[in-house]
Amino acid sequence: MPEWIEIIVRSTILLLVLFMLSKGFGKKKLSQLTVFQFMLMIVIGGIVAMSVINPNIPIAYGFIALAVWFIIPFAAEFIALKSKRFRDVTKGKGTVLIQNGKIMEDNLKKERVTTDDLLSRLRSNNVFTAADVEFAVMEPTGDVNVLPKKENQPVTPKMLGTKVSPSKEPQTVIMDGKMLLEPLANASLNPNxxxxxxxxxxxxxxxxxxxxxxxxxxxxxxxFDDQLSVPTPTEKPLLLATLKKCQADLEMFALETENKETKVLYQKNSERLQQAINKITPYLN
Incomplete structure (x- = not known):
């Protein structure tokens, strides 16, 4: 077999093997890999490259090396799931950089983080003044997570005592011009x-x-045509407007009628409808 054909065959086989091995390490982005995992990926890549380019090395040796460099780290990951002490040794622990608004200079030196680096990490978290930070920690992956002080945190509906409608996962029912039946059924809807x-x-x-x-x-x-515009959904605003109109009509009927019993009935139902409108308005806005 010509060497160039052997290289193609080796590359294809090892590419498939490498793809299957990568599945075993879970769904982690490159930025989320620990130092050990990053080193592991480099070594595995080197093994694959040597096994592909050098036909004098039996491909079985490449498989053995890959198996060793996969099984041992995989076993370490399994042990780490069971033991926090082992996990702290292999993956490391978070380091507090700011606590109670105070910068921990010793921890910065320990992690070799300069003041400029710290300020850059804070800016990436939309914080531009260190005094606005209540707590900041550097994760084992190198990411810095920041908790602003209470007065600097964004206002939420809960803080304002405002009720908002619960939201669920949107369902994609059309893709590339074709109807998707399963998401449509998940939304309790039908093609009609x-x-x-x-x-x-x-x-x-x-x-x-x-x-x-x-x-x-x-x-x-x-x-598909970006030049065409589609009207935005109006069902909720129309429903709210209809309810308000009905409530206003009831009030008008109560003012116009001369029958006392009818007037009381209109007023009572108008008040009930207004209470209902007050409750559902947050869900219709």
């Missing part, structure tokens, strides 16, 4: 509903690049 909604928008499904349904059952679409 989807076709009706598209008719309201005057859009053909073949022209839809992406269509999603939110937790409120509203359909939003993105078309």
């Amino acid at each position: 509903w989807l076709e009706t909604e598209l008719e309201k928008m005057n859009v053909s499904i073949e022209n839809v690049f992406l269509g999603q349904v939110d937790s409120d059952g509203q359909l939003t679409v993105d078309l």
Whole structure:
């Protein structure tokens, strides 16, 4: 067999093996790898390269080397899942850089982090003044997570005592101009509903690049043609406006009628409807 063909065969085989081995290390980004894991990937890449380029090395030796460099780290990962002490040794622990608003200079020196590096990491977390930080920790991956002081944290609906509607995962029901039945069923909807909604928008499904349904059952679409605009969903605003109109009509009827019993009935129902509107308004805005 010519050497160039052997190199192609070796490359293909080892590429598949390397792909399967990479699955065993879990779904981690390169930035999330520890020093040991990063070194491991370099060594495995070197083994694969040597086994591919040098035909004098039996490919079985490459498999043996890969097995050793995979099994031992995989066993270490398994032990780390069971033992925190072992995990702290192999993966390291987080280092506090700022605590109670005070910069820990000794920890900065320990992690070889300069003041400029610290300020850069804070800016990447949208914090521009060290005094605004309550707590900052450097993770074993090198990432710095920051907790701003209470007065510098973004305002949330919970802080304001405002109720908001719960949201669920949006379901992608159209992709590349084709209907996806499973996500549609997950949203408790059917193809007839989807076709009706598209008719309201005057859009053909073949022209839809992406269509999603939110937790409120509203359909939003993105078309292949970026020059065309699609109306935004109006079901919730229309429902709220209709309820307010009904409440206003009840108040008007109460003012216009001369019958006392009817007036009381209109006023009572108007108040009940207003209470209902107050409760559902956060969910319809």
